[in-house]
Amino acid sequence: MSDKTKKTTDPKTYKFDTLSLHAGYQPHKNAGSRQVPIYQTTSYLFDDVDHAAALFNLERGGHIYSRISNPTVGVLEERVASLEGGTAALATSSGMSAIFLTVMTLCEAGDHLVVSSQLYGGTVNLFRLTLPKFGIKCTFVKPRDTEGFKKAIQKNTKGIFGELVGNPGNEIMNMPEIAKIAHDAGIPLIIDATYQTPYLCKPFEHGADIVVHSLTKWMAGHGSSMAGILVEGGNFDWMQNDKFPTMTKPYEGYHGLSFAEEFGPTAFTMKARAEGMRDFGPCLSPQNAWNVLQGIETLSVRMKKHCSNAEEMVKYLLGHESVAWVSHPSVPDHPDHELAKKLLPNGRGSMIAFGIKGGKDAGVAFINNVKLASHLANVGDTRTLVIHPASGTHSQMDEATLKFAGLSHDMIRLSVGIEDIDDIKNDFEVGFRAARKPRLVSNQ
């Protein structure tokens, strides 16, 4: 064989679709059960007093109490870590609790975060209203204002947070550039990648250090269970500066343990679990972990269909007389179209924002008249979902905050499901017909 044709050996580690089905679980260690068992228990027997002490003291791995860890939840954590290319993960009771736990692991009173302005409404309220009660302040920056992230960093800034594709306006953060800004400042970049799932984007490959998900959405897909997760990339050096003393200095809560020294690439997750789950306790139930695992088994199959349906819907909406504008990264004139090609090579996601002609009244009429599409406060279900953000998910915002978050009164947020595409379009025709007669509909 000539040198030109000689191929180097490739690693035989399992790939994405295989990991979606198998990662985190070995049947022979669980009575041969092919399906992951649901360990519906609060607590676990200790072999003896020495074993108990060793577990409490992080000398050995294992389970103590299901608020801290649970074997079924552990399978989910390893599975998501494997799919993201992360070193470790910690599942939580919801996506919001994953964000809260991330912040509380990273920050102390007096600290500061730089945050993208285009976020889920609940996340905005956490950063804007709730975290200041804990002494943690935030500066909001528009997601496309890459330089703005740099300018907003202060001496006490402990991280940059954002949704890769903003909710609901589909503005995309330039993750590689913002990661560089964060790393130049010696702080981590935290990305909420709920909209993408690791099938569409693996943020660690683009510089993110911590990824959070609401697993309730596309990862589970079925819309049956609340769940969240934080995932650690393992590449951030907590010891490079003195910004993170609770990661690097001896921690009284574990006999002087330094998480960074002892656990290195998994230090953040270890601290989030050992301290955060112990003290705040937003644990995921094993039943919900199992439910999410069922969804993850078909993640890539579903995401392909979500994305192909979304692109069909974009074409349909762009050509529709009742539609004023369409925002989706697949649209060539979307400001982040080229960036999306780079960051989302497997598909641009299934969230579409569009403006309905006739403004707020038309939007309300549309929402009230579609039958197949479900009107509810969720995204990423296998079923098609619609909502009018200004009167729903973001209704707790005042006019100025709505504007800053890139929201308008004519905006409909569409989460495209995996139904037959013709049925979705036919349903939308009913909605649009009603929207053209808003007064008549509202009087019915």
Place this chain on the structure above:
Amino acid sequence: MKFKVNGNEVFASTGGRPFDKNKPLIIFVHGSGLTHMTWVLQTRYFAFHGYSVLALDMPGHGLSGGKSLKSIEDMADWINSVIDAVGYKEASLVGHSQGCLVTIECTSRYPNKIKTLSLMGGAGAIPMNPELLQLAENNDPKAVDLMMDWAHGPAGHFGGHPVPGLYHINTGGMLAKSRTIKDTLGVDFRACDNYKNGFEAAKKIKIPTLSILATGDKMCPIKEGKKLADLIEKSKVEIIDNCGHMMLLEEADRVLKVLKDFITNNYPSLSK
């Protein structure tokens, strides 16, 4: 903790306890391209059970300064210098993979200083796969990916980390990429490949020695480990089934049980 050896700063984890010179010393020596963190599920236990522990970052690795040492013999001498530097006259050694070559050589050179020897995934020689060696010396991250693939058994490939939420292969890979690959893994692999004295060194070892071998070890196959153990006079062999080369993490509890039985019997914590 940090201290100096040959003018360079050395980092060693003390297992989460202050280093106490009144307790017997166990030194843990990591494998090629890795760091002290591979030992976290053994060191903390011993540190909280009557021993002083040093899980070293070899020179140029992890948090230690200096450059990677280029031969197993130099590494063996360096371990001896570590014992001197921390003010001890004796220690027990625990090695994994390349760390086995280092501790075998060290024990044969300094027989009066070493009280017990524990080898995990060891062999008398570790000739490197030429392709893997070349990738590592060329600073190609694929070297780490291949090493992680070959070094892990079922727990690594499927999952089931003893510490909830941790994922073996990605964690190991990140450790091996924490410094420049060619300067750590590349130098280490070359040192392993060049080392030819393992079997002769083993014949000189007269202290209690434990070999922990794994049935699924592709990096140092079990028959190679047994061949080495057969040459050591007071050798005990323990086999971990359904496990790969990274036994100290993949089957941490089973490894810890075997290790603590061996060390506490042969090097009791109250012996000093």
